[in-house]
Amino acid sequence: MTERPARKPRAYWRLVLREFFKRRLSVAALAATLLQLLVALLAPYLANEVPIVLREQGKICFPSTFDYPRFRTTDWAAFVRDLPSGDWVLMPPLPVGPSHTDIFNRLDHPSRRHLMGTDDLGRDVLARMIWGGRISLSVGFVAVGIAVIIGIIFGSIAGYFGGAADLVISRVIEVVICFPTFFLLLTIIALVARMSIFYLMLAIGIVGWTGIARLVRGEFLRLREQDFVVAARALGVPARRIIFRHILPNAIAPVLVSATFGIAGAILTESGLSFLGFGVPPPTASWGSILSLARQYVYQAWWLTAFPGAAIFFSILCYNLIGEGLRDAVDPRLRI
Amino acid sequence: MGQNGEVLKVRNLSTHFYTGAGVAKAVQKVDLTLKRGRTLGLVGESGCGKSVTALSIMRLVPEPPGRIVAGRVELDGRNLLELSEAEMRSVRGSRIAMIFQEPMTSLNPVFTVGSQIVEAVRVHERLSRTAARDRAVEMLSTVRIPNPAQRMRSYPHQLSGGQQQRVMIAMALACGPDVLIADEPTTALDVTIQSQILSLLDDLQARLSMAVLFITHDMAVIAQTADDVAVMYAGTIVERAPVKPLFNKPLHPYTRLLFRSIPTGGARGSRLETIAGQVPSLLALPTGCRFHPRCPLAFERCVKEEPVLREVEDGRLVACHRAGEIEELMK
Numbered sequence: 141m142t143e144r145p146a147r148k149p150r151a152y153w154r155l156v157l158r159e160f161f162k163r164r165l166s167v168a169a170l171a172a173t174l175l176q177l178l179v180a181l182l183a184p185y186l187a188n189e190v191p192i193v194l195r196e197q198g199k200i201c202f203p204s205t206f207d208y209p210r211f212r213t214t215d216w217a218a219f220v221r222d223l224p225s226g227d228w229v230l231m232p233p234l235p236v237g238p239s240h241t242d243i244f245n246r247l248d249h250p251s252r253r254h255l256m257g258t259d260d261l262g263r264d265v266l267a268r269m270i271w272g273g274r275i276s277l278s279v280g281f282v283a284v285g286i287a288v289i290i291g292i293i294f295g296s297i298a299g300y301f302g303g304a305a306d307l308v309i310s311r312v313i314e315v316v317i318c319f320p321t322f323f324l325l326l327t328i329i330a331l332v333a334r335m336s337i338f339y340l341m342l343a344i345g346i347v348g349w350t351g352i353a354r355l356v357r358g359e360f361l362r363l364r365e366q367d368f369v370v371a372a373r374a375l376g377v378p379a380r381r382i383i384f385r386h387i388l389p390n391a392i393a394p395v396l397v398s399a400t401f402g403i404a405g406a407i408l409t410e411s412g413l414s415f416l417g418f419g420v421p422p423p424t425a426s427w428g429s430i431l432s433l434a435r436q437y438v439y440q441a442w443w444l445t446a447f448p449g450a451a452i453f454f455s456i457l458c459y460n461l462i463g464e465g466l467r468d469a470v471d472p473r474l475r476i
Numbered sequence: 477m478g479q480n481g482e483v484l485k486v487r488n489l490s491t492h493f494y495t496g497a498g499v500a501k502a503v504q505k506v507d508l509t510l511k512r513g514r515t516l517g518l519v520g521e522s523g524c525g526k527s528v529t530a531l532s533i534m535r536l537v538p539e540p541p542g543r544i545v546a547g548r549v550e551l552d553g554r555n556l557l558e559l560s561e562a563e564m565r566s567v568r569g570s571r572i573a574m575i576f577q578e579p580m581t582s583l584n585p586v587f588t589v590g591s592q593i594v595e596a597v598r599v600h601e602r603l604s605r606t607a608a609r610d611r612a613v614e615m616l617s618t619v620r621i622p623n624p625a626q627r628m629r630s631y632p633h634q635l636s637g638g639q640q641q642r643v644m645i646a647m648a649l650a651c652g653p654d655v656l657i658a659d660e661p662t663t664a665l666d667v668t669i670q671s672q673i674l675s676l677l678d679d680l681q682a683r684l685s686m687a688v689l690f691i692t693h694d695m696a697v698i699a700q701t702a703d704d705v706a707v708m709y710a711g712t713i714v715e716r717a718p719v720k721p722l723f724n725k726p727l728h729p730y731t732r733l734l735f736r737s738i739p740t741g742g743a744r745g746s747r748l749e750t751i752a753g754q755v756p757s758l759l760a761l762p763t764g765c766r767f768h769p770r771c772p773l774a775f776e777r778c779v780k781e782e783p784v785l786r787e788v789e790d791g792r793l794v795a796c797h798r799a800g801e802i803e804e805l806m807k
Binding site: 367368370371374375376377378386389 | 534536538540565566567568569570573574576578581582583584585586587595596599600644647648
């Protein structure tokens with residue numbers, strides 16, 4: 141028997157990652173996106189009027205991480221000013237929160253104090269950008285997460301069982317594709333009494349699954365005729381297990397690619413809605429809502445338009461670059 | 477178990493495919509009997525219905541377009557064609573197992589071979605993970621894979637074709653089936669590996685006293701492995717006999733021509749014998765005997781009347797109107 145020397149197991153994903161990392165632009169986009177995720181995740185420690193750590197009467201507290209009843213009504217500016225000797229505070233690098241208004245510094249130019257200037261209520265634009273990133277990214281990920289789950293379930297059932305199930309699901313997909321996403325979202329917003337960001341995510345997810353369902357259906361149609369699926373059936377493996385354990389891992393790569401593009405789309409949709417004033421409810425910042433405000437001051441305050449606009453532009457660009465890199469990496473036809 | 481070790485009986489099995497171009501009668505009135513500890517070789521050209529017969533027994537014919545339109549498949553007297561899908565699933569893998577032609581594509585590329593054998597065991601038997609793992613390692617050593625414990629962690633692409641086929645055999649036999657269907661298990665392998673796999677199958681069959689249905693188009697393989705042979709042509713069985721008498725004296729004109737067209741080492745420069753004409757399309761089969769347009773012995777009756785499989789000599793069944801006269805007619 142011809143014996144091959146034992147090699148370290150090299151799984152499919154390792155090959156894909158190796159291909160992906162050959163594409164510099166995509167890797168740069170991935171790095172930028174990770175940085176952005178990090179910024180969004182660490183927003184309370186980057187832009188906040190609440191200190192990260194402080195020592196008060198010998199006790200160390202983390203007021204921006206944990207909730208202390210005695211600090212709930214604290215005016216932090218006064219607290220820091222009147223600090224007794226021996227106590228100390230560590231403030232975030234940007235010591236203002238996204239909702240901190242400063243009426244005397246309305247529409248201030250970018251300066252050392254406000255790197256991206258202030259808006260019409262004197263709020264720091266950089267702080268709002270940092271916090272707004274959280275909204276945009278969570279909308280992107282949650283909405284696409286919902287879309288991917290629905291898409292995989294319907295797509296795999298249609299593709300694996302075929303016949304009547306396929307017929308019904310394919311028609312449903314065609315119907316949902318015909319929904320004009322934006323107007324459906326506006327309708328939902330009009331119907332829901334108290335708007336919350338969650339409805340937005342749900343709505344974007346519920347209309348966005350069709351592309352993924354079609355993709356998964358196609359992959360399943362291709363894979364269900366494969367020998368290893370027939371072999372699994374010949375071993376008596378139940379259908380549910382064949383679908384999720386045998387076929388899905390082989391079909392997931394294109395879904396991932398599509399999901400990456402989907403995140404970009406969802407972020408754009410949220411920005412668009414917020415721009416029209418139908419997004420997140422007011423004091424909450426999102427990139428779209430900052431832009432929406434900027435509309436009135438386009439001629440006086442360029443910084444209100446430029447920074448959130450650039451943020452949306454670059455994050456969408458990054459997701460698209462990642463998606464493209466991933467698509468090229470998982471496509472076996474491009475490999476030797 | 478039935479009389480004299482009969483495990484699986486296929487009676488009058490017909491499987492048709494309903495395609496846009498018409499009905500393809502891929503398998504028509506096939507009778508087969510598998511006995512414990514014996515190998516039945518099913519031979520025929522590509523597209524004659526060998527694989528569809530196997531898939532029909534397993535009830536894995538893709539539906540639509542395929543459908544088993546008639547017949548019985550009896551496993552220990554129980555008709556498999558009447559079972560529910562759930563009941564059938566408990567038969568597959570545990571009572572009847574199957575190995576395929578392409579080991580490369582028959583293993584799931586994204587899982588280690590170990591996890592695939594473990595799954596094959598755990599689908600049918602309530603075993604703990606570690607017990608199933610032990611069984612898998614044992615199966616790998618049974619199919620003579622070196623370093624079985626280490627090989628458990630290998631992905632299919634890290635194994636050679638022969639080793640992959642061994643893994644497939646290990647999976648198929650993990651639950652100790654009574655019947656093994658081997659659909660051209662050595663066609664994709666090179667000749668040296670082929671003989672190793674064949675002797676492995678022989679050994680395992682003797683040890684586990686399984687009934688084996690061995691599908692191939694290779695006469696040499698049949699001669700080496702089979703006890704009995706069924707020759708298939710255009711969806712029907714044309715001749716059934718024990719292997720020795722069949723090779724010594726084929727009684728159906730098709731079988732005879734098939735043997736003649738095997739290249740032999742001698743007579744350099746002589747022409748290779750072929751069977752004139754082409755295999756008929758399953759969509760438009762000839763009337764009467766399906767072989768008559770290519771048969772040198774065909775006469776009027778062959779065009780009109782379809783011959784049935786009948787016993788011509790002791791233990792030898794032939795579907796030919798002229799089976800009795802073949803010795804004088806074909807020299």
